[in-house]
Amino acid sequence: MPVVVVTDSSACLDPELAEQLGIRVVPLHVLVDGRDLREGVDPMPTDLFTGDGATTSGASPGELTSVYEQALADSGGDGVVALHISRQLSATWEAGRQAAQSLGEKVRIVDSQSTAMALGYAALAAARLARAGGGLRAVYERAVDVADRGRVLIMVDRLDHLRRGGRIGTAAALLGTALAMKPVLHLVDGKLVLKEKTRTTTKALAKLVDGAAELAGAGDVAVAVHHVGAAAHADEVAAALRTRLPGASEFVVSELGPVIGSHVGPGAIGVLVVPGGAGATADAVADPVVELDVDE
Structure with a gap:
């Protein structure tokens, strides 16, 4: 089974493209008027950007653990690469790190140090390589490479x-x-x-x-x-x-x-x-699944 790629809703990915490539998108949260709204899932107020009351929060360790567990199962144990919004902008990466610790080394976490399509292109590149047969190490390294160049x-x-x-x-x-x-x-x-x-x-x-x-x-x-x-x-x-x-x-x-x-x-x-673009390199497809020592 292919390695599964996970990202968060800040990546601005087209939902149809994410679905085609099997990318799991975890919603971040907008807190407004006492309501916790999930980005990309729940309807948002029309005056969200002009009002003063909205705040945001990242995905929780529990939310990410649930998504990572399902993604790992769907990969048949081949692994998960999770790319998230910069840890300097959101607590999501730290929540992902905590979630990954409970699941072992088959779940690799990437701090994109970015957001929007700088994160999105890294997720797309990783998912394309995974679909082409790339192993956990290759997919992880491709995600890091594209994110670093954004x-x-x-x-x-x-x-x-x-x-x-x-x-x-x-x-x-x-x-x-x-x-x-x-x-x-x-x-x-x-x-x-x-x-x-x-x-x-x-x-x-x-x-x-x-x-x-x-x-x-x-x-x-x-x-x-x-x-x-x-x-x-x-x-x-x-x-x-x-x-x-x-x-x-x-x-x-x-x-x-x-x-x-x-x-x-x-x-x-x-x-x-x-x-340099965000396309998957052909020579990376043959890389074997190898456990890594780093989480970012």
Whole structure:
């Protein structure tokens, strides 16, 4: 049986594609008005991104244990590779580590140090390799490789949502608000860090395109453009990147889910690139199933 790949709902995977590849997607949680809503499962309030009351939480050890157990059984004992949102952004990875400890070394955990399709492309690459016959070691290493190569840039309309969620310092948030700037952030070692400040949305979007093109380099690349209620700007960025990156083998344009969207807020645009692409390598398929000493 193929190795089974597990990820979480922050990966922004198309549900049909995830189902085709047998990827198990564990929902993260949005807490609003006393209700615990599961991302991708439960209907969300229409004003979720504009209200002040929503908070988020990761998947629990119990939830992940249940999913990992079923995935391991479905693999026929061949193993499970679970890729999750950066541990710097969510407690989900730590919950997964705890869950995996109870199930033995056939369950491998990957800290993607990212989220959205930077995580999603790593999950897709791992699942494709698993379907092609890759063993536990090969699938794990492929997931780590693609996740390591992912780069994320994001423009937020305001820093208020990130400040409330504790994802960026209060001083930086107040500075951005006071000067009405459009900050461009990036993920460094799994943390959101202010990269540069621009005064207009037009300039910020141009910085996203230029930055992504520079990070992508020449040749194959997997690209994704995400947004929160800003489809027109996302389409504009996507069109520019299709021109700048003609070698892109995969290209996704989609809205961010409620968990990430509630932190970055309305108007946010995210761009991610995986230089070298996210396809499975043929020589990795023959790798045997080998137990690993690392969990991340």
